[in-house]
Structure formats: structure tokens, C-alpha cells
Amino acid sequence: MALDSKIPHGEMKDKWEDYKGHVKLVNPANKRKLEVIVIGTGLAGASAAASLGEMGYKVKAFCFQDSPRRAHSIAAQGGINAAKNYQNDGDSVFRLFYDTVKGGDYRAREGNVHRLAEVSAAIIDQCVAQGVPFAREYGGLLSNRSFGGTQVQRTFYAAGQTGQQLLLGAYSALERQVALGTVKMYSRHEMLDVVVIDGKARGVIVRDLVSGKLERHFGHAVLLCSGGYGNVFYLSTNAMGSNVTAAWKAHKRGAYFGNPCFTQIHPTCIPVSGDHQSKLTLMSESLRNDGRIWVPKQKGDTRKASDIPENERDYYLERRYPAFGNLVPRDVASRAAKERCDEGYGVGTTKMAVYLDFKDAIMRYGKTEAGKTGHESADDKTIFELGKKVVEEKYGNLFEMYEKITGENPYEMPMRIYPAVHYTMGGLWVDYELQTTVPGLYALGEANFSDHGANRLGASALMQGLADGYFVIPYTLGNYLADEIRTTAISTDHPAFVETEKAVNDRINKLMSIKGKQSVESFHKRLGKIMWDKCGMARNAKGLQSAINEIRNLRNEFWSDVRVPGDINEFNPELDKAGRVADFLELGELMCMDALNRNESCGGHFREESQTEDGEAKRDDANFSYVAAWESKGEGWEMHKEPLTFEIVKPTQRSYK
Amino acid sequence: MEHYHMNLTLKIWRQKNSNAKGNFETYKVSNISSEMSFLELFDVLNEQLIAEGKEPIAFDHDCREGICGACSMYINGEAHGPWSKNTTCQLHMRAFKDGDTIVVEPWRSQAFPVLKDLVVDRSAFDRIIQAGGYISVNTGNAVDANAIPIDKKDADDAFMAAACIGCGACVATCPNGSAMLFVGAKISQLALLPQGEPERETRALNMIAQMDKEGFGNCTNVYACEAECPKGISVANIARMNREYLSAGLNADTK
Numbered sequence: 001m002a003l004d005s006k007i008p009h010g011e012m013k014d015k016w017e018d019y020k021g022h023v024k025l026v027n028p029a030n031k032r033k034l035e036v037i038v039i040g041t042g043l044a045g046a047s048a049a050a051s052l053g054e055m056g057y058k059v060k061a062f063c064f065q066d067s068p069r070r071a072h073s074i075a076a077q078g079g080i081n082a083a084k085n086y087q088n089d090g091d092s093v094f095r096l097f098y099d100t101v102k103g104g105d106y107r108a109r110e111g112n113v114h115r116l117a118e119v120s121a122a123i124i125d126q127c128v129a130q131g132v133p134f135a136r137e138y139g140g141l142l143s144n145r146s147f148g149g150t151q152v153q154r155t156f157y158a159a160g161q162t163g164q165q166l167l168l169g170a171y172s173a174l175e176r177q178v179a180l181g182t183v184k185m186y187s188r189h190e191m192l193d194v195v196v197i198d199g200k201a202r203g204v205i206v207r208d209l210v211s212g213k214l215e216r217h218f219g220h221a222v223l224l225c226s227g228g229y230g231n232v233f234y235l236s237t238n239a240m241g242s243n244v245t246a247a248w249k250a251h252k253r254g255a256y257f258g259n260p261c262f263t264q265i266h267p268t269c270i271p272v273s274g275d276h277q278s279k280l281t282l283m284s285e286s287l288r289n290d291g292r293i294w295v296p297k298q299k300g301d302t303r304k305a306s307d308i309p310e311n312e313r314d315y316y317l318e319r320r321y322p323a324f325g326n327l328v329p330r331d332v333a334s335r336a337a338k339e340r341c342d343e344g345y346g347v348g349t350t351k352m353a354v355y356l357d358f359k360d361a362i363m364r365y366g367k368t369e370a371g372k373t374g375h376e377s378a379d380d381k382t383i384f385e386l387g388k389k390v391v392e393e394k395y396g397n398l399f400e401m402y403e404k405i406t407g408e409n410p411y412e413m414p415m416r417i418y419p420a421v422h423y424t425m426g427g428l429w430v431d432y433e434l435q436t437t438v439p440g441l442y443a444l445g446e447a448n449f450s451d452h453g454a455n456r457l458g459a460s461a462l463m464q465g466l467a468d469g470y471f472v473i474p475y476t477l478g479n480y481l482a483d484e485i486r487t488t489a490i491s492t493d494h495p496a497f498v499e500t501e502k503a504v505n506d507r508i509n510k511l512m513s514i515k516g517k518q519s520v521e522s523f524h525k526r527l528g529k530i531m532w533d534k535c536g537m538a539r540n541a542k543g544l545q546s547a548i549n550e551i552r553n554l555r556n557e558f559w560s561d562v563r564v565p566g567d568i569n570e571f572n573p574e575l576d577k578a579g580r581v582a583d584f585l586e587l588g589e590l591m592c593m594d595a596l597n598r599n600e601s602c603g604g605h606f607r608e609e610s611q612t613e614d615g616e617a618k619r620d621d622a623n624f625s626y627v628a629a630w631e632s633k634g635e636g637w638e639m640h641k642e643p644l645t646f647e648i649v650k651p652t653q654r655s656y657k
Numbered sequence: 658m659e660h661y662h663m664n665l666t667l668k669i670w671r672q673k674n675s676n677a678k679g680n681f682e683t684y685k686v687s688n689i690s691s692e693m694s695f696l697e698l699f700d701v702l703n704e705q706l707i708a709e710g711k712e713p714i715a716f717d718h719d720c721r722e723g724i725c726g727a728c729s730m731y732i733n734g735e736a737h738g739p740w741s742k743n744t745t746c747q748l749h750m751r752a753f754k755d756g757d758t759i760v761v762e763p764w765r766s767q768a769f770p771v772l773k774d775l776v777v778d779r780s781a782f783d784r785i786i787q788a789g790g791y792i793s794v795n796t797g798n799a800v801d802a803n804a805i806p807i808d809k810k811d812a813d814d815a816f817m818a819a820a821c822i823g824c825g826a827c828v829a830t831c832p833n834g835s836a837m838l839f840v841g842a843k844i845s846q847l848a849l850l851p852q853g854e855p856e857r858e859t860r861a862l863n864m865i866a867q868m869d870k871e872g873f874g875n876c877t878n879v880y881a882c883e884a885e886c887p888k889g890i891s892v893a894n895i896a897r898m899n900r901e902y903l904s905a906g907l908n909a910d911t912k
């Protein structure tokens with residue numbers, strides 16, 4: 001099948017307006033007859049379900065947590081971008097568009113990104129109207145901070161809890177629709193397959209995670225808003241339950257998977273402390289506004305950070321990238337940290353960490369505060385205390401979190417940080433309307449591949465999730481459903497429902513019947529290690545080839561020796577996990593194949609074979625300026641290419657020097 | 658920070674499902690690192706149980722960084738355990754020492770029935786939000802975000818109230834099983850913001866009516882909720898809710 005991205009014709013800045021002006025509409029009476037299934041109620045799903053409910057569609061929404069308020073989006077810390085230019089510092093829709101295409105290392109579609117930048121401002125308006133308490137200045141107006149890869153201040157935030165506040169906003173809008181009866185919410189339900197009838201997505205099979213029973217649900221369209229798959233690495237900053245299952249089932253039913261190997265490794269996370277580690281905790285990128293990253297100039301230096309004098313510290317980001325300094329994009333910062341640690345300059349007991357130091361910022365803020373109250377001549381201790389207050393207000397919860405986990409006080413000594421898996425730019429391939437290659441099946445938020453290319457800029461995932469849910473899908477879905485008004489609800493006794501449910505049931509029975517010796521967790525850990533070692537921050541052909549074999553073997557071992565305790569028809573978290581890990585064991589192989597195919601470095605994808613003399617990622621536009629869209633073919637895959645063309649932002653070697 | 662290892666005795670509530678009668682079971686774990694989180698202790702125990710062919714312990718968790726509100730264990734008689742302003746997932750094993758016995762139970766409250774082991778049903782909270790914990794603004798209806806300046810102090814206070822993670826520790830810890838802190842936090846957040854003004858009275862009346870309907874108890878000013886709340890939600894929010902409720906009630910009478 002030829003891939004049609006359906007990017008509207010015309011000038012970049014007019015595409016979305018023109019599209020909206022000409023898109024097909026569904027009248028209110030018909031909307032009431034059309035049923036929409038929304039899988040996932042994080043930012044993307046909750047905003048979509050609420051907005052579609054408000055418009056009058058009959059919506060059913062599902063999540064696996066006990067409440068939609070607990071989706072992984074809740075954990076987002078630093079902020080959300082929008083081209084408001086409230087700071088009068090030269091921001092504009094064009095600049096946000098430009099920064100995002102460049103930040104993504106020229107592997108995103110211009111048309112999608114431009115639309116994202118266009119709707120960004122309305123997201124902030126909507127959230128404020130819902131009562132989202134963003135940070136404000138003394139004059140009562142909204143405050144902004146900077147994030148990596150940009151030179152303007154366009155990030156809106158609520159302390160280090162921006163995701164929480166945005167999600168609670170979307171959640172309350174969703175619960176309002178539940179109360180009004182337009183949305184029916186199914187918590188503790190997991191989608192386990194898509195039902196496809198005559199080539200169109202017509203429903204889902206879900207499992208009630210409390211009773212263990214399978215259910216069939218019909219929909220005129222199905223939206224997947226199921227988040228990212230970073231947990232394929234076992235250790236990541238994602239919530240424990242984040243998984244690929246919904247997207248993977250869709251993939252097996254015909255939806256192409258776009259750029260699966262594009263993974264974001266976030267530079268500032270709390271390092272691994274031991275074998276017991278179950279997840280990694282992010283220290284928000286916003287900290288790089290004020291924290292300075294360094295390692296000792298001397299290899300293997302064992303002195304305490306505070307005993308290392310200024311001239312014996314290597315602020316390597318400021319040294320290598322003077323124009324952006326500590327605010328280079330994530331991929332660049334992560335690789336630079338790995339480079340220093342690999343060379344033997346790392347700190348802490350494991351030597352796999354670098355310092356993130358707030359001392360200078362605390363003193364700088366302290367001086368300003370002292371100046372405000374006429375205490376310019378205050379001693380260092382007073383200045384430190386004054387500055388500490390300012391830093392506390394900005395990042396207090398993050399500093400507390402760091403101290404709880406490590407037992408160290410980051411106001412007194414620098415944080416130790418190391419890169420960790422954080423976000424997946426890859427995901428289900430979608431066209432401009434967010435429709436996958438299966439008609440009627442859509443993907444929103446982190447679950448799709450569309451807007452971030454090979455590297456996502458900080459504070460842009462929240463923006464994209466809410467853009468998709470509040471402002472894109474309400475238009476593009478209508479364009480499909482307008483032709484469905486004559487389709488009456490299909491009975492869930494239809495053979496396709498029966499067969500799909502049987503397939504799900506068979507698989508569950510198979511998992512339970514293996515009764516092997518090894519736990520699900522142990523397989524997940526082993527998969528994670530293969531992925532991190534061979535498909536992580538640096539990749540090469542030999543490693544990827546061996547990873548593919550190792551994963552295949554591990555998958556066989558899983559299906560012959562996994563032990564899933566408990567019963568099917570009960571609350572059984574081990575069974576839920578087993579199904580997810582089984583899917584990760586397939587996805588991992590595809591990620592390695594994609595990484596092997598892409599013999600260039602771009603954004604977060606670093607192929608050792610393709611680097612410049614000073615170790616920067618080297619793209620190969622002549623051969624790889626395309627989206628790799630993988631089609632599932634029984635046991636294997638076939639790759640399709642969507643060529644990328646750049647009308648406005650001409651690809652150059654990305655430089656942050 | 659010194660790292661150390663410890664052997665522990667765990668007494669944990671086991672309950673097959675909501676109809677079953679539960680009981681405490683005793684387990685031994687050894688060589689637990691002080692660096693582990695409390696839930697990683699449960700991971701270790703569960704792996705041990707699976708290896709022994711027994712059923713692992715069910716517990717709610719997701720983010721493991723103190724923000725989703727899923728984790729919910731009553732540890733040695735305290736909701737979320739011994740550290741103040743802390744969730745179960747952020748409790749670390751350096752809070753304990755070698756040889757300790759740790760007792761772990763689910764939230765206990767009439768409004769939160771146990772589903773299995775340490776997992777309870779907190780959907781009553783969602784229904785309280787459905788009753789009015791929102792501002793009725795359809796997508797696309799908003800004015801420019803800076804059109805209405807908001808006093809920084811009000812914005813900050815609204816944010817502090819909005820920091821509630823909906824974990825239910827306040828209910829579990831209250832001798833009356835009251836949900837006043839949770840409900841007060843949401844009512845306060847929206848009452849402090851100009852955007853919340855139009856629905857201010859109906860919101861307070863409806864949310865409180867739903868809270869009563871769900872079977873949460875009354876507040877008798879014990880303030881255990883504030884002490885155990887992982888997010889430091891202040892009881893001042895309960896006072897504000899009561900004022901909102903009173904004035905809404907009065908206005909409803911005179912209308």
C-alpha cells in the first residue's frame with residue numbers, strides 16, 4: 001500500500017486553516033448516533049474523549065489504572081510549550097515550528113509540526129479556563145521558563161508538576177462529560193485487540209482487570225491514546241504500567257509502525273542504585289535552566305564535589321556548546337554525559353554519573369533577592385539562604401524527590417545524574433488526520449510517531465498530546481465519520497467480534513498453561529538489558545544483529561518457560577504484565593531491525609558508524625530522509641518509506657555550538 | 658549516606674477478593690538494601706512468592722514517583738508509612754532497620770471496599786469529581802490566557818490545593834473515614850480562581866452531597882488527614898469548603 005500522508009496543498013501557514021474550512025462536518029443529530037472508542041485517558045485520550053463528548057458523539061473511554069486521573073501523563077514535570085510570545089522575546093508560530101523541525105533533526109513532517117505550533121497557544125487558553133493553576137508573576141500574568149533546544153522562553157509550567165495539573169484539567173473535563181452521559185468511562189480495563197470488519201476498525205476486545213472477563217465493544221471509530229513504549233527497556237522514567245500492547249495489537253491488525261527505533265534518552269535522571277531498581281526517576285529538564293553540569297577534570301577523581309576547586313571542574317556542555325551551553329537538546333546532552341563517563345570522568349560510587357550543580361544559581365538569585373531588600377552587603381550564608389528560597393519555589397518538589405530517593409540534600413551538594421530512557425518518538429504511523437493505515441483507527445499523543453522526528457524537544461509532548469486531543473481530532477475525525485452516518489451499530493455477535501475475542505482468549509489460556517519456572521519480571525529485565533546495551537544510546541550493526549537473535553531466543557524461552565501465577569477470572573496483575581511483556585518481546589525485535597536499517601545517526605538514534613570527527617551525530621539525508629513505516633507480515637515485517645520533503649526548514653547539520 | 662542490608666519480618670493483609678474474609682500472613686525477607694524503595698521490597702517478596710509457587714501480593718502502583726496517587730499502603734499503623742509528606746512508593750528502606758517487623762494493610766474505609774490484598778476501590782473519588790469538580794468550559798470557548806490576571810497569592814494557593822493526588826490517605830487515616838480534605842482541596846482550588854466563580858455555589862453543594870452519598874464520614878476536627886497527607890494539603894481547605902457550603906446554602910435558601 002502506498003503511504004499517503006494527506007498533507008493539504010497550499011502554503012505551509014495556510015494548510016490547517018484551509019483544511020478546517022473544507023473538512024466534512026457531521027450534524028448534531030447524527031453525532032448522537034455515532035459511537036467512538038477511546039483507548040487511554042492520559043492527556044491525549046482525556047482531552048479527546050472530553051472534546052468529542054462535548055460535541056455530542058457517544059464516547060466510551062478505557063484505561064487500565066483505577067482512575068483516569070492516574071495516567072502516566074500525571075508525572076510530567078517541567079512544562080508545556082506554546083508560541084504565545086508573552087515574554088516579547090521574539091517567539092512566534094514560525095519559530096516554534098522551526099525549532100521543533102530542527103530539534104527533531106529533520107525527521108518529522110513539516111505540515112504536522114506547523115499545525116502543532118499553530119494550535120499551541122489555544123491549549124494554554126483552554127487549560128487556564130479549566131482552572132489549571134500555572135505559575136504566575138506578581139502582576140498576575142503567566143510565567144515562562146526556557147527549555148532545551150530553544151533560545152526563547154515559551155514554556156508554561158506549574159512548579160515541577162505541570163503534567164499533573166494539565167491532566168487533572170483534562171480529567172475534570174472528562175468527568176464532566178461522564179456526568180452528562182456523553183462519555184462512559186471504563187477504568188481498570190485493558191484493551192487487548194482491535195476488531196476489524198471489511199477493512200475498517202469497528203471495535204475492541206477489552207479485559208475487565210478486576211473480574212478477568214473479556215468484553216466486546218463496538219465503535220464507528222477507535223482512537224488509540226495509549227502512550228509510549230519506553231518500558232521495552234525495563235528501566236525507564238515511564239510509569240510501571242506503561243506498555244505497547246494497544247498499539248502493538250493495532251500493528252498486528254494492519255496499522256504500520258513508524259520509526260520504532262526513535263527513542264529519547266533523557267540526560268538528567270537519578271542514576272541506577274542497584275539490581276533491585278524497578279524504575280528510574282527523571283529530574284526535569286527545567287533544572288538545566290539553573291543547574292550547571294560538570295565532571296572533574298581529572299580522571300577517577302574521588303574527592304567530594306565541594307572539595308574540587310572551580311578550575312578543576314569541566315563544565316563540558318558549556319565548553320563544547322557555547323551557544324546553548326547547558327540547554328542543548330536532550331540527545332546531545334545525553335551523549336556528552338555518556339562520553340565523559342565512558343572516558344573515566346564519571347562520579348559517584350558507580351562512576352556512571354555526572355554532577356548537576358545549583359550552587360551558582362542559588363548565589364545569583366540570593367544576590368538579586370538581597371538587592372531587592374537593600375541588603376547588598378549580606379554575608380554569603382544569608383545570600384545562600386535567600387537564593388535557596390527562590391530555587392525552592394521553582395523546583396522544590398524535584399529537590400525533595402531527589403532527597404527521598406538518594407538520601408542526599410541537593411541544596412548542599414550537587415545532584416548526581418545520568419541519562420535514562422524517557423520517551424518514544426516512534427509509534428503508530430498516522431497521516432495528517434491522525435489516522436493509521438487502518439481506516440477508522442486513529443492514534444494520538446505519544447502512541448503516534450508524527451511530530452517529533454528523531455528527537456523530541458522538552459515540553460513538547462504535553463503540547464502534542466493536548467493538541468491532538470483538543471484541537472486536531474475533533475476536526476479530522478468528523479471527516480471520516482461524515483461518511484459513516486448510515487452505518488448502524490454493528491452487533492458484537494458479528495463473527496469478527498467472536499473470532500477476535502477467541503484469539504485473545506486463546507492467548508491468555510496459553511500464557512497461563514505454560515506453568516514454567518521463570519517469572520515475567522525476569523524476562524522483562526533480560527529484554528531490557530539487551531535493548532539498553534545494544535539498542536540504547538549508541539548502536540552499531542554488529543550489536544543490533546546480535547540483539548535480534550538474542551531477542552528471538554528470549555521470546556522462545558518466554559513462551560516455553562514463563563510462570564504466570566493465579567487464575568484468569570480474577571484480579572491478576574501478573575497475568576496483565578505477562579501479556580505486556582510478550583508484546584515487548586516482539587516490539588524489541590522490530591526496534592532493532594529499524595535501528596539496523598537506519599545506517600545514519602539522527603537525533604536520539606546514534607549509529608556509531610555515522611559520526612563526525614568530533615563525535616557528533618551525522619545524518620545521511622541522501623539515503624535516509626524518510627519515515628520507516630513497518631508493516632506486520634505474519635512472522636516478519638515489510639518496510640515502506642514515506643519520503644520527507646522540506647519546503648521551509650532546509651536540513652543542515654544541526655549545530656548548537 | 659551509609660548503605661546497609663537488613664532481614665525483615667512482614668505481616669501483610671491477604672484477601673482473595675471483595676467477598677472473601679481476609680487475614681494477615683507472615684513472610685520473611687532477607688538481604689534487603691537500604692537503597693530500595695518500599696515497593697521494590699514488595700517486588701522482591703513477590704518474586705520470592707512466585708518462585709515458591711505461591712500467589713504474589715496485589716497492590717496498586719504506577720508512577721513510583723509520588724504523583725499518580727495509586728500506591729496506598731497502611732504501614733505500621735500509618736497511611737503511606739513513617740515518613741511525613743510522603744507516598745508509599747517514595748518511602749525508602751533506610752526508614753527501617755535490621756530485624757524490624759513491618760505490618761502492611763490496605764486502606765480501610767467503608768467507602769473504599771477491598772478488591773484484593775492491598776488493592777481498594779476508590780472510584781467514589783471520581784464520582785465526587787463528576788458531581789462538580791470542574792469548570793464548565795467546552796473546548797474552544799476560552800479567552801486569551803492572560804486576559805484575566807490572577808493575584809499571585811491566589812494562584813499559588815490554588816496550586817497548593819490542586820496538588821492533591823487523590824490517593825485517599827486522608828480517608829484511610831481519619832477515624833470517621835471522612836473525605837473532607839480531598840473534597841475541600843478541589844473546592845478551594847476552583848473557588849480561589851476567577852474562572853471558578855460562576856459555578857461556585859452549585860459546585861460546593863453538589864460535591865458535598867455526593868460525598869455524603871458515598872458513605873464517607875463526618876469531620877470532627879481530628880486533623881489526622883493533614884498529618885498523613887503526602888502532599889501537605891492544609892486543613893485550611895476544609896474551613897474554606899465549609900464557608901463555601903454555608904454561603905451557598907444560605908443563598909439557595911433566599912433565592
Ligand SMILES: Cc1cc2nc3c(=O)[nH]c(=O)nc-3n(C[C@H](O)[C@H](O)[C@H](O)COP(=O)(O)OP(=O)(O)OC[C@H]3O[C@@H](n4cnc5c(N)ncnc54)[C@H](O)[C@@H]3O)c2cc1C
Nearest residue numbers: 040041042043044064073078079191227445446459461462
Ligand atoms: C517523568 C516524565 C516527565 C515528563 N515531563 C514532561 C514535560 O515536562 N513536558 C512534556 O511535554 N512532556 C513530558 N513528558 C512526556 C509526556 O508526559 C508524555 O509523553 C505524555 O504525557 C504522554 O501522554 P499520552 O496521553 O500520549 O499517554 P499516557 O499519559 O501515557 O496515557 C496512556 C493512557 O493509555 C491507557 N492505556 C494504555 N494501554 C492501554 C490498554 N491496552 N488498554 C486500555 N488503556 C490503555 C493508560 O491507562 C493511560 O490512560 C514526561 C514524561 C515522563 C516519563
Ligand code: SF4
Nearest residue numbers: 821822824825827886
Ligand atoms: S488530600 Fe492528601 S491524602 Fe487526601 S487524597 Fe489528596 S493527596 Fe491524598
Ligand code: FES
Nearest residue numbers: 719721726728746
Ligand atoms: S505509585 Fe504513583 S504515587 Fe506512588
